[in-house]
Amino acid sequence: MDIASRLSHLEWPFFEDSHRALGDAISAWSHRLTKGPFDEIGNIDLTCRNIVRELGEAGWLKYASAGRAFGAKHDGLEVRSISLIRENLAYAHELADFAFAMQGLGSAPIALFGNERQKARYLPGVIRGSLIPAFALSEPEAGSDAAALATEARPEGGFYVLNGLKTWVSNGGLADFYVVFARLPGTQGSKGICALIVEAETPGLEIVERIHVTAPHPLATIAFRDCAVPREQLIGGEGEGFKIAMKTLDAFRISVAAAAVGFARRALDESLDRVTKRKVFGLTLAELQLTQSKLAHMASLIDAAALLTYRAAWMKDCGKRTTKEAAMAKWFATEAAQRVVDEAVQLWGGLGVRRGYVVETLYRAVRPLRIYEGTSEIQQLIIAREILKAFLSSSDGRLSGQAEGREAERRKNDDGVHRP
Numbered sequence: 001m002d003i004a005s006r007l008s009h010l011e012w013p014f015f016e017d018s019h020r021a022l023g024d025a026i027s028a029w030s031h032r033l034t035k036g037p038f039d040e041i042g043n044i045d046l047t048c049r050n051i052v053r054e055l056g057e058a059g060w061l062k063y064a065s066a067g068r069a070f071g072a073k074h075d076g077l078e079v080r081s082i083s084l085i086r087e088n089l090a091y092a093h094e095l096a097d098f099a100f101a102m103q104g105l106g107s108a109p110i111a112l113f114g115n116e117r118q119k120a121r122y123l124p125g126v127i128r129g130s131l132i133p134a135f136a137l138s139e140p141e142a143g144s145d146a147a148a149l150a151t152e153a154r155p156e157g158g159f160y161v162l163n164g165l166k167t168w169v170s171n172g173g174l175a176d177f178y179v180v181f182a183r184l185p186g187t188q189g190s191k192g193i194c195a196l197i198v199e200a201e202t203p204g205l206e207i208v209e210r211i212h213v214t215a216p217h218p219l220a221t222i223a224f225r226d227c228a229v230p231r232e233q234l235i236g237g238e239g240e241g242f243k244i245a246m247k248t249l250d251a252f253r254i255s256v257a258a259a260a261v262g263f264a265r266r267a268l269d270e271s272l273d274r275v276t277k278r279k280v281f282g283l284t285l286a287e288l289q290l291t292q293s294k295l296a297h298m299a300s301l302i303d304a305a306a307l308l309t310y311r312a313a314w315m316k317d318c319g320k321r322t323t324k325e326a327a328m329a330k331w332f333a334t335e336a337a338q339r340v341v342d343e344a345v346q347l348w349g350g351l352g353v354r355r356g357y358v359v360e361t362l363y364r365a366v367r368p369l370r371i372y373e374g375t376s377e378i379q380q381l382i383i384a385r386e387i388l389k390a391f392l393s394s395s396d397g398r399l400s401g402q403a404e405g406r407e408a409e410r411r412k413n414d415d416g417v418h419r420p
Contacts, residue, residue: 056129064104106133172220
Protein backbone atom coordinates (compact mmCIF):
# COMPACT_ATOMS: atom_id res chain seq x y z
CA MET A 1 0.00 0.00 0.00
CA ASP A 2 1.35 3.45 -0.94
CA ILE A 3 1.20 5.74 2.09
CA ALA A 4 1.65 8.81 -0.13
CA SER A 5 -1.64 8.07 -1.90
CA ARG A 6 -3.41 8.15 1.47
CA LEU A 7 -2.05 11.62 2.24
CA SER A 8 -2.81 13.48 -0.99
CA HIS A 9 -5.88 15.18 0.53
CA LEU A 10 -3.67 16.89 3.11
CA GLU A 11 -2.89 19.42 0.38
CA TRP A 12 -6.50 20.63 0.52
CA PRO A 13 -6.99 24.11 2.01
CA PHE A 14 -8.91 22.70 4.99
CA PHE A 15 -5.59 21.83 6.65
CA GLU A 16 -2.75 23.73 8.26
CA ASP A 17 0.88 22.64 8.42
CA SER A 18 0.32 21.14 11.87
CA HIS A 19 -2.34 18.85 10.42
CA ARG A 20 -0.06 17.80 7.57
CA ALA A 21 2.65 16.89 10.05
CA LEU A 22 0.12 14.97 12.15
CA GLY A 23 -1.17 13.15 9.06
CA ASP A 24 2.35 12.09 8.12
CA ALA A 25 3.03 10.85 11.64
CA ILE A 26 -0.18 8.87 12.19
CA SER A 27 0.02 7.34 8.70
CA ALA A 28 3.54 6.10 9.34
CA TRP A 29 2.67 4.82 12.82
CA SER A 30 -0.54 3.06 11.79
CA HIS A 31 0.98 1.55 8.64
CA ARG A 32 2.53 -1.22 10.71
CA LEU A 33 -0.94 -2.33 11.77
CA THR A 34 -1.75 -3.21 8.15
CA LYS A 35 0.92 -5.91 8.27
CA GLY A 36 -0.78 -7.94 10.99
CA PRO A 37 -3.95 -10.06 10.94
CA PHE A 38 -6.94 -7.80 10.35
CA ASP A 39 -9.53 -10.03 11.95
CA GLU A 40 -7.80 -12.42 14.36
CA ILE A 41 -8.22 -10.57 17.63
CA GLY A 42 -8.74 -13.39 20.13
CA ASN A 43 -9.88 -12.08 23.51
CA ILE A 44 -11.69 -8.85 22.63
CA ASP A 45 -11.20 -7.19 26.03
CA LEU A 46 -7.50 -8.00 26.19
CA THR A 47 -6.98 -6.88 22.60
CA CYS A 48 -8.73 -3.57 23.24
CA ARG A 49 -6.72 -2.93 26.40
CA ASN A 50 -3.48 -3.64 24.52
CA ILE A 51 -4.46 -1.32 21.67
CA VAL A 52 -5.45 1.45 24.09
CA ARG A 53 -2.14 1.09 25.89
CA GLU A 54 -0.22 1.32 22.60
CA LEU A 55 -2.21 4.38 21.52
CA GLY A 56 -1.49 6.01 24.87
CA GLU A 57 2.21 5.21 24.80
CA ALA A 58 2.46 6.68 21.29
CA GLY A 59 0.74 9.88 22.42
CA TRP A 60 -2.33 9.68 20.18
CA LEU A 61 -4.96 9.62 22.92
CA LYS A 62 -4.25 13.19 24.00
CA TYR A 63 -5.97 14.39 20.82
CA ALA A 64 -9.22 12.64 21.75
CA SER A 65 -9.27 13.38 25.47
CA ALA A 66 -8.07 16.94 26.05
CA GLY A 67 -10.44 19.88 25.75
CA ARG A 68 -9.28 23.09 24.06
CA ALA A 69 -5.84 21.88 23.16
CA PHE A 70 -3.67 21.01 20.16
CA GLY A 71 -4.75 23.87 17.95
CA ALA A 72 -8.42 24.21 18.89
CA LYS A 73 -9.59 27.80 18.47
CA HIS A 74 -12.72 27.34 20.54
CA ASP A 75 -13.84 25.65 23.74
CA GLY A 76 -13.79 22.12 22.39
CA LEU A 77 -11.79 19.40 20.70
CA GLU A 78 -9.73 19.86 17.53
CA VAL A 79 -11.90 17.90 15.12
CA ARG A 80 -9.54 17.87 12.14
CA SER A 81 -6.85 16.20 14.24
CA ILE A 82 -9.29 13.63 15.62
CA SER A 83 -10.62 12.96 12.12
CA LEU A 84 -7.18 12.50 10.57
CA ILE A 85 -6.23 10.04 13.30
CA ARG A 86 -9.48 8.10 12.94
CA GLU A 87 -9.19 7.94 9.15
CA ASN A 88 -5.71 6.45 9.35
CA LEU A 89 -6.50 4.06 12.18
CA ALA A 90 -9.64 2.85 10.39
CA TYR A 91 -7.56 2.26 7.27
CA ALA A 92 -5.09 0.18 9.27
CA HIS A 93 -7.31 -1.76 11.70
CA GLU A 94 -10.94 -1.14 12.58
CA LEU A 95 -10.50 -2.08 16.25
CA ALA A 96 -7.72 0.51 16.62
CA ASP A 97 -10.13 3.16 15.35
CA PHE A 98 -12.83 1.93 17.73
CA ALA A 99 -10.48 2.03 20.72
CA PHE A 100 -9.28 5.56 19.92
CA ALA A 101 -12.80 6.89 19.36
CA MET A 102 -14.18 5.37 22.56
CA GLN A 103 -11.36 6.82 24.65
CA GLY A 104 -12.46 10.19 23.35
CA LEU A 105 -16.21 9.74 23.51
CA GLY A 106 -16.11 8.38 27.05
CA SER A 107 -13.84 11.10 28.41
CA ALA A 108 -14.90 14.17 26.38
CA PRO A 109 -17.73 15.08 28.82
CA ILE A 110 -15.09 15.42 31.53
CA ALA A 111 -12.61 17.22 29.28
CA LEU A 112 -15.23 19.69 28.08
CA PHE A 113 -17.43 20.16 31.17
CA GLY A 114 -15.75 18.55 34.17
CA ASN A 115 -14.27 20.44 37.10
CA GLU A 116 -10.55 20.50 37.83
CA ARG A 117 -10.76 17.66 40.35
CA GLN A 118 -12.55 15.41 37.86
CA LYS A 119 -10.11 16.24 35.08
CA ALA A 120 -7.12 15.55 37.32
CA ARG A 121 -8.56 12.24 38.53
CA TYR A 122 -9.56 10.70 35.19
CA LEU A 123 -8.00 12.38 32.14
CA PRO A 124 -4.30 11.58 32.73
CA GLY A 125 -5.10 7.86 32.91
CA VAL A 126 -7.27 8.03 29.79
CA ILE A 127 -4.52 9.83 27.88
CA ARG A 128 -1.88 7.33 29.05
CA GLY A 129 -4.13 4.42 28.09
CA SER A 130 -4.25 3.04 31.63
CA LEU A 131 -7.93 3.96 32.16
CA ILE A 132 -10.75 3.03 29.80
CA PRO A 133 -13.95 5.12 29.84
CA ALA A 134 -17.45 4.46 28.49
CA PHE A 135 -20.31 6.69 27.36
CA ALA A 136 -23.66 5.38 28.65
CA LEU A 137 -26.53 7.25 26.99
CA SER A 138 -28.69 4.82 24.96
CA GLU A 139 -31.48 2.80 26.54
CA PRO A 140 -33.80 0.08 25.23
CA GLU A 141 -36.48 2.72 24.55
CA ALA A 142 -34.24 5.76 24.02
CA GLY A 143 -31.88 5.61 21.07
CA SER A 144 -32.15 8.41 18.53
CA ASP A 145 -34.61 10.18 20.85
CA ALA A 146 -32.07 10.64 23.59
CA ALA A 147 -34.32 13.03 25.54
CA ALA A 148 -36.67 10.12 26.26
CA LEU A 149 -34.29 8.27 28.57
CA ALA A 150 -35.78 6.78 31.73
CA THR A 151 -32.81 5.95 33.97
CA GLU A 152 -33.37 7.90 37.20
CA ALA A 153 -30.87 9.74 39.40
CA ARG A 154 -32.59 10.32 42.75
CA PRO A 155 -30.87 12.85 45.04
CA GLU A 156 -30.42 11.34 48.49
CA GLY A 157 -28.12 12.97 51.00
CA GLY A 158 -24.65 13.25 49.51
CA PHE A 159 -25.45 10.86 46.69
CA TYR A 160 -27.45 10.34 43.51
CA VAL A 161 -29.09 6.91 43.57
CA LEU A 162 -29.24 5.46 40.06
CA ASN A 163 -31.87 3.01 38.85
CA GLY A 164 -32.34 2.00 35.23
CA LEU A 165 -30.92 0.23 32.20
CA LYS A 166 -28.38 1.30 29.58
CA THR A 167 -27.63 -0.62 26.41
CA TRP A 168 -25.29 -0.50 23.41
CA VAL A 169 -22.63 0.77 25.79
CA SER A 170 -19.30 0.71 23.96
CA ASN A 171 -16.56 -0.57 26.30
CA GLY A 172 -19.34 -1.95 28.47
CA GLY A 173 -17.88 -4.61 30.75
CA LEU A 174 -14.38 -3.41 29.93
CA ALA A 175 -14.48 0.20 31.14
CA ASP A 176 -12.93 1.44 34.37
CA PHE A 177 -15.57 4.18 34.63
CA TYR A 178 -18.80 5.19 32.88
CA VAL A 179 -20.23 8.61 32.09
CA VAL A 180 -23.91 7.92 32.71
CA PHE A 181 -26.83 10.12 31.69
CA ALA A 182 -29.87 9.92 33.96
CA ARG A 183 -33.01 11.86 34.76
CA LEU A 184 -33.90 13.69 37.96
CA PRO A 185 -37.21 12.46 39.46
CA GLY A 186 -40.35 14.19 38.20
CA THR A 187 -38.71 15.71 35.11
CA GLN A 188 -39.45 15.24 31.42
CA GLY A 189 -37.68 15.95 28.15
CA SER A 190 -34.14 17.24 27.98
CA LYS A 191 -34.22 19.63 30.94
CA GLY A 192 -33.91 17.22 33.85
CA ILE A 193 -30.98 15.10 32.69
CA CYS A 194 -27.70 14.84 34.61
CA ALA A 195 -24.28 13.43 33.71
CA LEU A 196 -22.51 11.36 36.37
CA ILE A 197 -19.14 9.61 36.50
CA VAL A 198 -19.72 6.09 37.82
CA GLU A 199 -16.69 3.94 38.55
CA ALA A 200 -16.99 0.32 37.43
CA GLU A 201 -16.66 -1.14 40.92
CA THR A 202 -19.51 0.96 42.36
CA PRO A 203 -22.05 -1.33 44.13
CA GLY A 204 -25.30 -1.53 42.20
CA LEU A 205 -23.68 -1.36 38.73
CA GLU A 206 -24.19 -4.69 36.99
CA ILE A 207 -23.23 -5.98 33.56
CA VAL A 208 -26.46 -7.62 32.33
CA GLU A 209 -25.12 -9.01 29.07
CA ARG A 210 -22.29 -8.65 26.60
CA ILE A 211 -23.66 -7.80 23.15
CA HIS A 212 -22.13 -9.61 20.17
CA VAL A 213 -22.37 -7.86 16.81
CA THR A 214 -21.04 -8.30 13.26
CA ALA A 215 -17.75 -6.52 13.97
CA PRO A 216 -16.28 -7.70 17.28
CA HIS A 217 -16.46 -4.78 19.71
CA PRO A 218 -16.81 -4.71 23.51
CA LEU A 219 -20.49 -3.76 23.92
CA ALA A 220 -22.81 -4.41 26.83
CA THR A 221 -26.13 -3.77 28.52
CA ILE A 222 -25.65 -2.48 32.05
CA ALA A 223 -28.13 -2.07 34.89
CA PHE A 224 -28.15 0.29 37.87
CA ARG A 225 -29.94 -1.00 40.95
CA ASP A 226 -29.88 1.47 43.84
CA CYS A 227 -26.41 2.46 42.70
CA ALA A 228 -25.25 5.31 44.99
CA VAL A 229 -22.94 7.78 43.26
CA PRO A 230 -21.34 10.62 45.27
CA ARG A 231 -22.61 14.09 44.31
CA GLU A 232 -19.04 15.15 43.57
CA GLN A 233 -19.22 12.86 40.51
CA LEU A 234 -21.80 15.13 38.85
CA ILE A 235 -20.42 16.70 35.65
CA GLY A 236 -21.54 20.30 35.22
CA GLY A 237 -24.78 21.15 36.99
CA GLU A 238 -28.10 19.42 37.52
CA GLY A 239 -30.10 19.43 34.31
CA GLU A 240 -27.06 20.03 32.08
CA GLY A 241 -26.62 16.38 31.09
CA PHE A 242 -28.45 16.62 27.80
CA LYS A 243 -26.34 19.56 26.67
CA ILE A 244 -23.19 17.67 27.69
CA ALA A 245 -24.24 14.57 25.75
CA MET A 246 -25.08 16.53 22.61
CA LYS A 247 -21.91 18.63 22.67
CA THR A 248 -19.86 15.46 23.07
CA LEU A 249 -21.60 13.70 20.19
CA ASP A 250 -21.31 16.86 18.13
CA ALA A 251 -17.53 16.76 18.50
CA PHE A 252 -17.25 13.14 17.42
CA ARG A 253 -19.95 12.80 14.74
CA ILE A 254 -17.74 14.27 12.04
CA SER A 255 -14.97 11.86 12.98
CA VAL A 256 -17.33 8.94 12.29
CA ALA A 257 -17.37 10.16 8.69
CA ALA A 258 -13.57 10.22 8.74
CA ALA A 259 -13.46 6.61 9.92
CA ALA A 260 -15.80 5.70 7.04
CA VAL A 261 -13.38 7.39 4.62
CA GLY A 262 -10.55 5.31 6.10
CA PHE A 263 -12.48 2.07 5.60
CA ALA A 264 -13.32 3.07 2.03
CA ARG A 265 -9.71 3.98 1.19
CA ARG A 266 -8.53 0.59 2.45
CA ALA A 267 -11.23 -1.15 0.40
CA LEU A 268 -10.14 0.67 -2.76
CA ASP A 269 -6.47 -0.13 -2.19
CA GLU A 270 -7.26 -3.80 -1.57
CA SER A 271 -9.30 -3.77 -4.78
CA LEU A 272 -6.50 -2.21 -6.81
CA ASP A 273 -4.09 -4.82 -5.52
CA ARG A 274 -6.51 -7.57 -6.49
CA VAL A 275 -7.57 -6.40 -9.96
CA THR A 276 -4.02 -5.70 -11.14
CA LYS A 277 -2.95 -9.27 -10.29
CA ARG A 278 -6.02 -11.44 -10.90
CA LYS A 279 -6.32 -12.72 -14.47
CA VAL A 280 -9.48 -13.85 -16.23
CA PHE A 281 -9.77 -14.87 -19.89
CA GLY A 282 -6.15 -13.87 -20.50
CA LEU A 283 -6.55 -10.35 -19.09
CA THR A 284 -6.16 -8.83 -15.67
CA LEU A 285 -9.40 -7.66 -14.08
CA ALA A 286 -8.01 -4.12 -14.28
CA GLU A 287 -8.07 -4.27 -18.07
CA LEU A 288 -11.82 -4.86 -18.17
CA GLN A 289 -14.00 -1.80 -18.65
CA LEU A 290 -16.55 -2.93 -16.08
CA THR A 291 -13.78 -3.10 -13.50
CA GLN A 292 -12.54 0.34 -14.48
CA SER A 293 -16.07 1.71 -14.10
CA LYS A 294 -16.25 0.31 -10.56
CA LEU A 295 -12.86 1.78 -9.65
CA ALA A 296 -13.85 5.20 -10.95
CA HIS A 297 -17.08 5.08 -8.97
CA MET A 298 -15.27 4.04 -5.79
CA ALA A 299 -12.57 6.73 -6.08
CA SER A 300 -15.13 9.46 -6.75
CA LEU A 301 -17.27 8.47 -3.78
CA ILE A 302 -14.22 8.52 -1.51
CA ASP A 303 -13.13 11.99 -2.59
CA ALA A 304 -16.65 13.37 -2.24
CA ALA A 305 -16.97 11.85 1.23
CA ALA A 306 -13.57 13.20 2.30
CA LEU A 307 -14.39 16.69 1.02
CA LEU A 308 -17.65 16.79 2.99
CA THR A 309 -15.93 15.38 6.07
CA TYR A 310 -13.03 17.81 6.21
CA ARG A 311 -15.18 20.79 5.25
CA ALA A 312 -17.31 20.04 8.31
CA ALA A 313 -14.24 19.47 10.49
CA TRP A 314 -12.68 22.75 9.33
CA MET A 315 -15.90 24.66 10.01
CA LYS A 316 -16.18 23.09 13.46
CA ASP A 317 -12.61 24.03 14.32
CA CYS A 318 -13.31 27.60 13.20
CA GLY A 319 -16.14 27.78 15.73
CA LYS A 320 -18.89 27.80 13.11
CA ARG A 321 -22.28 26.08 13.49
CA THR A 322 -22.08 22.76 11.67
CA THR A 323 -25.45 21.08 12.25
CA LYS A 324 -26.16 20.66 8.53
CA GLU A 325 -22.57 20.10 7.40
CA ALA A 326 -21.83 17.48 10.06
CA ALA A 327 -25.03 15.62 9.18
CA MET A 328 -24.15 15.71 5.48
CA ALA A 329 -20.67 14.39 6.17
CA LYS A 330 -21.82 11.61 8.48
CA TRP A 331 -24.65 10.52 6.18
CA PHE A 332 -22.83 10.67 2.86
CA ALA A 333 -19.49 9.26 4.04
CA THR A 334 -20.97 6.23 5.80
CA GLU A 335 -23.32 5.43 2.93
CA ALA A 336 -20.51 5.92 0.40
CA ALA A 337 -18.15 3.69 2.38
CA GLN A 338 -20.76 0.94 2.43
CA ARG A 339 -21.01 1.11 -1.37
CA VAL A 340 -17.23 1.18 -1.86
CA VAL A 341 -16.69 -1.80 0.43
CA ASP A 342 -19.49 -3.70 -1.30
CA GLU A 343 -17.81 -3.10 -4.68
CA ALA A 344 -14.52 -4.30 -3.20
CA VAL A 345 -16.13 -7.56 -2.08
CA GLN A 346 -17.52 -7.99 -5.59
CA LEU A 347 -14.12 -7.45 -7.17
CA TRP A 348 -12.54 -9.98 -4.84
CA GLY A 349 -15.17 -12.57 -5.77
CA GLY A 350 -15.41 -15.63 -3.56
CA LEU A 351 -12.46 -14.53 -1.43
CA GLY A 352 -14.36 -11.35 -0.68
CA VAL A 353 -16.72 -13.22 1.63
CA ARG A 354 -14.12 -15.50 3.18
CA ARG A 355 -13.17 -14.91 6.81
CA GLY A 356 -9.62 -13.69 7.27
CA TYR A 357 -9.60 -11.47 4.19
CA VAL A 358 -9.52 -7.72 4.68
CA VAL A 359 -12.50 -6.84 2.50
CA GLU A 360 -14.73 -9.33 4.33
CA THR A 361 -13.78 -7.75 7.65
CA LEU A 362 -14.38 -4.29 6.22
CA TYR A 363 -17.84 -5.40 5.06
CA ARG A 364 -18.78 -6.26 8.64
CA ALA A 365 -16.99 -3.26 10.16
CA VAL A 366 -18.50 -0.55 7.96
CA ARG A 367 -22.17 -1.43 8.45
CA PRO A 368 -22.62 -0.12 12.03
CA LEU A 369 -21.37 3.34 11.02
CA ARG A 370 -24.68 4.00 9.26
CA ILE A 371 -26.47 3.50 12.59
CA TYR A 372 -24.52 4.74 15.59
CA GLU A 373 -24.21 8.42 16.58
CA GLY A 374 -27.33 9.15 14.56
CA THR A 375 -28.72 6.90 11.82
CA SER A 376 -28.62 7.83 8.15
CA GLU A 377 -32.33 8.55 8.32
CA ILE A 378 -31.90 10.95 11.24
CA GLN A 379 -29.08 12.74 9.41
CA GLN A 380 -31.30 13.24 6.36
CA LEU A 381 -34.05 14.73 8.51
CA ILE A 382 -31.57 17.10 10.12
CA ILE A 383 -30.30 18.24 6.72
CA ALA A 384 -33.84 18.77 5.44
CA ARG A 385 -34.77 20.71 8.58
CA GLU A 386 -31.77 23.00 8.17
CA ILE A 387 -32.29 23.77 4.48
CA LEU A 388 -36.02 24.35 4.99
CA LYS A 389 -35.27 26.70 7.86
CA ALA A 390 -32.81 28.61 5.66
CA PHE A 391 -35.34 28.81 2.82
CA LEU A 392 -38.16 30.04 5.04
CA SER A 393 -35.95 32.76 6.50
CA SER A 394 -34.53 33.92 3.19
CA SER A 395 -37.58 35.52 1.57
CA ASP A 396 -37.76 38.64 3.75
CA GLY A 397 -34.96 38.04 6.24
CA ARG A 398 -37.20 36.45 8.89
CA LEU A 399 -39.51 33.50 9.36
CA SER A 400 -43.23 33.84 8.92
CA GLY A 401 -45.10 34.30 12.20
CA GLN A 402 -46.24 30.69 12.41
CA ALA A 403 -42.87 29.27 11.36
CA GLU A 404 -41.07 31.65 13.72
CA GLY A 405 -43.12 30.36 16.62
CA ARG A 406 -42.27 26.77 15.75
CA GLU A 407 -38.60 27.67 15.43
CA ALA A 408 -38.55 29.39 18.82
CA GLU A 409 -40.11 26.33 20.43
CA ARG A 410 -37.65 24.04 18.69
CA ARG A 411 -34.66 26.07 19.83
CA LYS A 412 -35.91 25.98 23.41
CA ASN A 413 -35.57 22.20 23.45
CA ASP A 414 -33.16 21.69 20.56
CA ASP A 415 -30.46 19.07 20.71
CA GLY A 416 -29.35 19.83 17.16
CA VAL A 417 -28.74 16.15 16.66
CA HIS A 418 -31.40 13.62 17.35
CA ARG A 419 -34.82 15.20 17.01
CA PRO A 420 -35.67 16.55 13.58
